[in-house]
Amino acid sequence: MMLMVTTTRLAACAIGLAGFLVSATAMAADHPDFSGVWTFHRAGGNLFGPRWAGDEVMKPEARAKVEAYHKLVDPRGESPGGWCVGTGMPGSMLGSGGYPMEIIQRPEQITIVYEAHTELRRIYLSGPNASVPDSDLFPTRSGYSTGHWEGDTLVVETKALEEQVDQAAAHSENARIVERYHLDRDENGKTLLVAEMTMTDPDFYTAPVTMTKTWDASEDGRMLYYDCNEPAWEDHLDNLRNGRTDEASNDK
Amino acid sequence: MKKFLFLGGLIAACMAATPVLAHHSAAQFDFGQSVKVEGVVKVIEVANPHTKLIMEVSDDKGTREIEYEGHSRNNIYRRGWRPDSVKAGDHITITIAPLRSGADGGYVQSMTTDSGKSF
Numbered sequence: 569m570m571l572m573v574t575t576t577r578l579a580a581c582a583i584g585l586a587g588f589l590v591s592a593t594a595m596a597a598d599h600p601d602f603s604g605v606w607t608f609h610r611a612g613g614n615l616f617g618p619r620w621a622g623d624e625v626m627k628p629e630a631r632a633k634v635e636a637y638h639k640l641v642d643p644r645g646e647s648p649g650g651w652c653v654g655t656g657m658p659g660s661m662l663g664s665g666g667y668p669m670e671i672i673q674r675p676e677q678i679t680i681v682y683e684a685h686t687e688l689r690r691i692y693l694s695g696p697n698a699s700v701p702d703s704d705l706f707p708t709r710s711g712y713s714t715g716h717w718e719g720d721t722l723v724v725e726t727k728a729l730e731e732q733v734d735q736a737a738a739h740s741e742n743a744r745i746v747e748r749y750h751l752d753r754d755e756n757g758k759t760l761l762v763a764e765m766t767m768t769d770p771d772f773y774t775a776p777v778t779m780t781k782t783w784d785a786s787e788d789g790r791m792l793y794y795d796c797n798e799p800a801w802e803d804h805l806d807n808l809r810n811g812r813t814d815e816a817s818n819d820k
Numbered sequence: 821m822k823k824f825l826f827l828g829g830l831i832a833a834c835m836a837a838t839p840v841l842a843h844h845s846a847a848q849f850d851f852g853q854s855v856k857v858e859g860v861v862k863v864i865e866v867a868n869p870h871t872k873l874i875m876e877v878s879d880d881k882g883t884r885e886i887e888y889e890g891h892s893r894n895n896i897y898r899r900g901w902r903p904d905s906v907k908a909g910d911h912i913t914i915t916i917a918p919l920r921s922g923a924d925g926g927y928v929q930s931m932t933t934d935s936g937k938s939f
Contacts, residue, residue: 645847649869667894683894792894796868 600720600751602678605791606761606783607668618662620736622767622777630738630772637733648734652796654687656709657726658745658765659735661689662781669783670791678715678722686794691715691724702728707741722749740771752782759785849917849927857926858913859886864906868892873928875914888916890928899930900939906931 626634641647654660660682667683676698678691691713692698698714705712705728712728726745732738745767752760761783768776807814859877862885871890876883890896906912911934916926932938 642847652869792897794868794892794894799865799867799872 599717599722601673602671602722602749602751602761603673605668605670605786605789607786608666609760609782609784618779618781620662620777621779622737622773625773625775625777626738627772627774630740634733634738641734649685652685652800654682654685654709655735656687656732657689657711657729658737658739658747658767660684660687660710661747661763661765662737662779667794668786668791681791683791683794685796689713691722693717707731711745718748720750723747724749737767737777738772739767739769742771743767743769754784761785848919848921850920851917851927853918854915854929855918855926856913856915857886858911861906861908861910861912863908866890866893866896866901866903868894871896871928873914873931875912877924884924886924888914888926888928890931896939900937901931905937905939906933910934 648655655664661680664682664684664687669683670681672679672681676692676694678693680689680691681687682689687710689710690697693715700712707728707730709730709732711726713724713726715722715724717723724745724747726747727743729739729741729743729745731741745765747766748764750762752762754760763781764778765781766776766778767773804814806812807816857875857877859875861873862876863872863874865872869892871893873888873890874885875888877886891899893901913932914928915930916928918926930938
């Protein structure tokens, strides 16, 4: 009798577990799959993404910071990219130098790899990583991103950003970014990924800045490895081998 | 329009990624001009963020080695370059955006080998 009850319970548990798994799979399948490699939308009119739309609503004190930065680096033609530093948000999603990006989608996390400088974003949808308290976050160029689905639209919210004046979409550490991703099709029926991005930053802008970015599905689906620091490391090694300092080498 | 997009792309690529130990800055290149130069490759390092090319060039000013910068390895790969495409000793023709100063050097917009490969 005991064996029969146990067997029945096991069967019920198995059916319940199977039902849960089927249900979870169905839920995951309910959402669009953004997985794959996406490249800049050639028909969009601007090869390297839309021009930053926030300049007209930038506050004078923020503009002064940006101008001071440009005064410093422009005469030397320097940029974060020249130092192998990624663009940071929202510049990485709006432009990323025209290089493709790869999306890896799991039910609990979406990972975006921008080919340029291998910039990486993790968008947490569920689980403990999706609810890290503010007191445990530290600011970075890409920030901390969480997401949720609203029908077929993926809504991503980003905070914990560093203040950045070294990208076109300059912002303070208090900036908040909301991206809304959905699939679409062009006039030829080819798949597009479209994101509407709104950055709200009362420290730098008098109004939220909203822009739209569109990607084509990559035809070859191929991301290339992007190393950048290696030449500098090799130059450094050459200097060590030849008894030179890096400074002396740069001053040649 | 295509020409405009290509030019815009070149400028954006250049501004986005200047070589770490660069002696020349992106602002110094005149992307409004395209100049053809031919010579013999002395050094070619196809890398990110930019390619380094040193070429022996002979013209009215004499024979000398000139250093150029070019597209990132990823960009040049997508334009058809492969690791065995160009090596030291090869004679090639390049199209450059010259330095605004008029000095030797520039930003390589395209390379063509004597066998006709172009990237």
